Amino acid sequence: MKVPDSLRIKDLEIVPPLVMAPMAGITHNPFRLLVEEMGGCGLFYTEMLSAAAVANESPEKSFYLQNHLQKTPLIYQLLIYEPSQVPPAIERLKECRCQGIDLNLGCSAPAIVKKGGGIALMQDRDRCASVLRELRSRVNWPVTVKLRLGEKADWHYMERLCGMFEEEGVDAIVVHGRLKKDRFKRPARWEFIRKIKEMVSVPVIGNGDVTDARSAKSMFLETKCDGVMIGRAAVKKPWVFREIVARLWPYKSEPLPEISFLRVYERYVELLTSYLPEERRLGRLKEFTAYFAQNFQFGHTMWRLVQNSKTLDEALKNATDFLTKHANRATY
Numbered sequence: 001m002k003v004p005d006s007l008r009i010k011d012l013e014i015v016p017p018l019v020m021a022p023m024a025g026i027t028h029n030p031f032r033l034l035v036e037e038m039g040g041c042g043l044f045y046t047e048m049l050s051a052a053a054v055a056n057e058s059p060e061k062s063f064y065l066q067n068h069l070q071k072t073p074l075i076y077q078l079l080i081y082e083p084s085q086v087p088p089a090i091e092r093l094k095e096c097r098c099q100g101i102d103l104n105l106g107c108s109a110p111a112i113v114k115k116g117g118g119i120a121l122m123q124d125r126d127r128c129a130s131v132l133r134e135l136r137s138r139v140n141w142p143v144t145v146k147l148r149l150g151e152k153a154d155w156h157y158m159e160r161l162c163g164m165f166e167e168e169g170v171d172a173i174v175v176h177g178r179l180k181k182d183r184f185k186r187p188a189r190w191e192f193i194r195k196i197k198e199m200v201s202v203p204v205i206g207n208g209d210v211t212d213a214r215s216a217k218s219m220f221l222e223t224k225c226d227g228v229m230i231g232r233a234a235v236k237k238p239w240v241f242r243e244i245v246a247r248l249w250p251y252k253s254e255p256l257p258e259i260s261f262l263r264v265y266e267r268y269v270e271l272l273t274s275y276l277p278e279e280r281r282l283g284r285l286k287e288f289t290a291y292f293a294q295n296f297q298f299g300h301t302m303w304r305l306v307q308n309s310k311t312l313d314e315a316l317k318n319a320t321d322f323l324t325k326h327a328n329r330a331t332y
Contacts, residue, residue: 003220005249007042007227009203010142010171012073012099014042014227016249018216018241019174019205021231022047022077022102022146025287029066030271035234036072037267040241040253043227044074045146048104051080055088059095063276067097075100075144079107081117082127083134090138100142101135103128106176108148122147125161132168146174146207149192153179162199173200174229177208193223205229212240213247235291238264261295262323269316282312289319296326 007017020027020035022045032044049064054076059065067074076098078089093101105128107118114120121128135143145165149158165173175196177188188208197204206225210216211233219228234240245253268288272281289306293299302322309315 001221001224003217003248004226005252007203007205009043009100009144012043012142014073016040016042016241016245016252017227018244019043019227019229020045020234020241021207021229022104023231023235024048025284026235026291028276028284029063029068030268030275030284031235031238031288032069032072032074033271033275034264034268035238035241036069038239038242038264040239040243040245041072041234042241044069044072045102046074046076048077048079048107051078051085051089054078054092055085057092059092063280065092065096066275068275069097073099075102075142077102077104077146079104079112079117080131080135081115081121083130086131086134086138090135098141100144100171101139102144102146102174103131103135105145105147119148122161125157125164128161129164129168132165132170136169142171143169144172144174144205145170146176148176149179151179153192155195158196159199162196166200166202170202172203172205172226174205174207175225177206190219190223193219193225197224197226203227207231213244216244217248232291235288236294238268261292262320265292265319265323266316269312273312278312282309282315285312285315289315296322298326302326 004017007014018041020041024047027047035041057065076093078101080103104118105122112118175193177190177192193206203226205227206219206223207229210219210228210230216228219225239259243256246256272284286307289303293303302319305318305322306315309318
């Protein structure tokens with residue numbers, strides 16, 4: 001099998017077949033713009049958005065709904081509990097530059113599971129089918145689902161579930177290769193991705209433990225997936241997509257330029273300042289820094305300095321001092 005160089009989800013052409021994962025507090029408009037500027041990402045997902053909250057958001061004012069991507073498609077991921085939440089949320093998203101909807105079936109946060117969302121919705125096939133039916137009836141955009149495998153690998157249930165997905169018009173399935181109980185210290189179970197790929201005719205996007213070109217290629221070849229989704233590694237290295245393209249599809253991209261960690265960090269702060277309300281900027285910068293600091297042998301020092309900062313300017317100064325001194329000590 002050759003590594004595919006594109007992915008088609010309904011009428012959405014994704015080139016290259018590399019996807020930014022939805023991550024709460026991370027994959028907002030400024031971060032997506034940073035990654036798009038670095039190059040190489042073929043499709044973005046928003047962070048998980050509550051359908052109930054979306055219905056009451058203003059597309060003109062809400063930073064959750066913003067989309068200033070220049071050339072890359074964006075799928076909005078929704079947390080939905082009941083079919084009745086779909087129509088008002090879709091009406092709002094029709095006012096945005098939305099190019100697809102993803103139904104979250106993988107969140108395992110106790111508060112969400114208790115209310116019947118995320119992984120709990122995946123485990124309730126009839127209610128899940130009703131939600132998907134309502135979504136499909138309201139939009140012509142691509143509809144995808146992102147899931148884990150629940151409490152255990154119940155392949156009898158998963159086969160019935162995947163059959164339902166296709167019956168209800170799901171256009172692609174994103175599989176995070178972990179069980180509900182699995183944490184990130186345990187390697188992702190790529191065999192789960194391959195099994196689901198063998199069950200369905202729609203595209204499957206694999207997610208879990210892809211950090212560079214070698215692991216991206218391995219996931220494509222081992223699972224036969226149609227696309228690869230990357231999360232944490234792209235926050236640590238927003239240029240990781242460009243890096244992968246340069247290795248797997250060198251004819252599609254110029255060589256990766258030399259990375260200035262300081263310039264990447266400064267640019268992120270510029271984007272936060274341009275697009276997020278003041279009260280949201282510092283918190284988002286701290287979340288980003290927790291990943292970005294992992295590029296350095298003494299990154300915990302950078303993380304601590306930023307975490308203890310009281311203002312955005314103070315955080316930027318502390319990060320600048322660290323990055324200026326440690327630029328040559330990156331482990332990347």
